[in-house]
Amino acid sequence: MINNKSSFMKGLLLLVSFAAVFVVIMTPVFPTDSGKKENGLHYADDLFNKLSKGSSYFIPEVQKKVDGLAGKQIDLAVTVKKADKAADAAKVFTAAGMTATAEGEILKVKGDLGALLSATVKDADSMYHNDAAAVSARYGMEAADAMEASWEAYAGMIKALQKAKLIPESQAVDMVMKKAIEPGYNFYGINAAKVTDKMGIMTGLLVFYVIYTMWYGFAIFELFEGIGLTMKKSKVKQEA
Template identity: 45%
Template sequence: MLVRNRKSFNKGLLLMGSFLFVLVLIFLPMEIWGTRGDHTMNFLEYADNLFNRLSKGSSYFIPEVQRQVKPLVGTPFHAEIKPGKPDTAEAIVTVLRANGAEAQVTPDGMVVARGNLGALLTSAVRDSEALFENNAQRVEAKYPGLQGRDVLKAWWSFLDPLVKELQQQTLFNPAKIVNTVEKKAVEPGFNFYGIQAEDVGDRALLVIMLLTFYVIYTLWYGFAIFELFEGMGLSMKKAKIKKEV
């Protein structure tokens, strides 16, 4: 290896070495430093868990979604949809029938359903809220044989293709509301199940410190690479403009 600038190269080695040392610390179990949660976790897991809790605290849209769904109560619908995953078809039928809709699986794997669209969406929102609040038992009691997340997976597998089906029927406003239920109720309920919500205002100082560390740590690595390349004589300089004679 050809070193052109020993000072820059050594500086780069020092920065990269210290960067890697801190990286090792990040992946060490936090109990080594006297910090322990419900289970042993490292700094990266702790930060990820924290931001998940903070994200959940700002992802509760249920009241807003309920207001949008209410005008659809009593609106009939008929749809034939193809679930993205064939293995969810039976679960979809179970969920729909439990909420008063007529549903069946055709031999080619299509789910044919008809019923009260607003009532179904209201049930989807309620089930999503239960999972969001980590109350899977309430949902599982309603659908024997299905786990809480399996219920929301069935709702999502039904609602996602239903959006396009309603659009093809020129029912654009109902399609928009179905999409809202999917994105702002079912998905948050599924993704944040098992996570305790926290308000970002209660952890403002810690969040600022973590984000500051992230920026500094990113720059740390960048400068290490820059100094190493500089030491090896690899640098970017503006090309000289050739003047024609």
């Protein structure tokens, strides 16, 4: 039963228009860099991924840290959780100038840690710039496999370095993993964008999100008002 026709019609209009906009959002009409059109959710997700990548380029900072380890010799037995990754890591590390062999999950590594980390930073930089072919050419395997193998090996190497009381070296390896390998691997295939270059559209999306959320809220409020469902403050019971 409609108690307030004006409120009900206002709420209905808001709800119908909300649904119409939702249909547009879910329709692939938004152009992307590749020329392919996506729906609004994918478009927004792609935009924020680009902005995230644009703010995750730490290669110069990492390289500066790694440069301080130039000539630092290590001789370690590293436990790699995945045996198949140990074999791949041995191949990658050997190509980087190390003496590396894998027996099951044990990876034996000997050589210049600084040179090894520099090679990994170079790989991560290539991946960040979407140049997987360069990484594949260096190791004769898929770029993703090479990066995964390096990450797994470094995860075990940190523990080995800490056990050998080489704390600064372990911190450098951790930095390479988190600020070089992970951004390069995770953001591969995404074009980086700066917030300053996308400020207008980013602000527009955030403002639209707030308005669109309130839009639905007011629609429901007016509909309930129209059918007589309202909330009123209860009266305080007076004690005798």
